[in-house]
Amino acid sequence: MELRYLRYFVAVARERHFTRAAKALGISQPPLSQQIKRLEDEVGTPLLRRLTRGVELTEAGEAFYEDACKILAMSDAALEKARGIARGLIGSLSIGITSSDAFHPQIFTLIRQFQQQNPAVTVNQVEANMATLMNRLGEGELDLAFVRLPCESSKAFDLKILDREAMVVALHRSHPLAGSEALALEQLSDTPLIMFPQEVAPGLYDRVYGCCERAGIDMHNTLQASQLSSSLSMVAAGGGFALVPQSMASISPPNVTYHALSSPELFTDIAICWRRFERSRTVKRFLAT
Template sequence: MELRHIRYFLAVAEEQNVTRAAERLGIGQPPLSQQIHALEDEIGVRLFRRTGHGVVLTEAGEVFVVDAKRILADTRLAVEKAQSAGRGEIGQLNIGFTGSAAFNPVVSRLIRTYRQAFPNVTLTLAEGNTAQLLAYLDDGRVDVAFIRLGSQSPAGVQFHHIAIEPMRVVLPATHRLARKRKVDLSELADDPFVLLPREASPTLHDVIVGACSDAGFTPIAGQQAPQLSSVVNLVAAEFGVSLVPASVCQIQVEGVVYHDVAGKGISIRLALASRIEATPAKTANFLETARQFTSSMQ
């Protein structure tokens, strides 16, 4: 049974006249009659009974018309859903982000803007360090990922600039420099640094070590932190000092203070990573939203 047979049947049922139904469908009356007869033969029952003025549904036809309308409605809905999916208007988008990226207000505003534009796309969020997120991106567990961009670009991944964020010094509240408005990094040469392992967050680690090197010293490796929020807690526990992206200063933990870096500022880049290969429409829409959003901020 073909969908056109169902459409022909419904047209005749609604018009109660084969000639008028043929005119409505834009086909000849004889071919339409033949198609209706073929449909009845396939089903094995008569769907119409002829009258002096046209045709009326038989009892079998009245039953069939209900499901025929549902079949056509379901078909139209299936087509509309497929078209919506092709335009990236429905589906699921998996977004990854590093712990530090989650604190950046640009990220939350961008996601909010996308949700307003594509309310029928379900978003799932996955947190991880840079290495994990790049692995998730590679195996398809996330479609895009907010990460801290370093100098290296893994194969098969493209990066889209989101923001440049200044770094700030985080000190225990009892530290000798806690009352200063700005801190010169060289003054921290004798302090242990609480750092994330380089394999977990190579960009953040290299920015901190590079800034210390520019200030004339190699940072003393102190307690390692499993994630960025833990850095602040470990500093509060007086395990050492550290540098964090400015947005992390939203973490208000008792026993820590945040200060600007004296002299030349230190910054770290936030980027949106995606696969270079053919991009699904939902992902392309998110990337375009990010492009427009960041352009409007410049």
């Protein structure tokens, strides 16, 4: 059964008149009458009762009218959905974020802006360490991922650097150097270093490790935190010092002070990664944002 038959029938049923329905449809009356007759032949029963000044629905026509309206509404919705997905206006987007990225305001400003511009797109956020995000991105479980560079596995993807962020020193308020505005790593050689696990951000871990080792920090006396963010809790407990991205200074645990790193300069880049040759219009809309 052709959808146009349903559209013609619904128009006549609403207008209760062939001439008015034909005018609303933009066709002449004879072809409309012929199409309705073909529809009734296909259904096998009259749907309309012809009157002197119009038509009325038969009992079968009443039931058919309700279902025809539903079918047409579903058909229209399916078309709009398909077209919306093709334009990237409808669908879903899975975005991976590392725990340290979660404190950078630019990332969530970007996500919020995209959501406001594309309210029909469902955005799912997944927080995990760098290695997990890269694996899930490569396997298609994520559409995009915000990561911190250096990241060796990011070379397998396209990426765009969003911001360069300085690493800062986090100290307990009671530390003798807590009153200093800026610190050199060499000044902290007697204070245990609190390190995040290598698998959290392998490239950044190697960069931090190398800088600390060259500065004379005892790398055999480091303390282990489960994440970059949890290293601040260890600092607050008096465990030692930590090197964290500057945006994490927005976290204010009790008794933690933050200090610029005067020597050596240590940076981490925040980047957005996506699969090469990405075809999703939704991903492309996000990247355009």
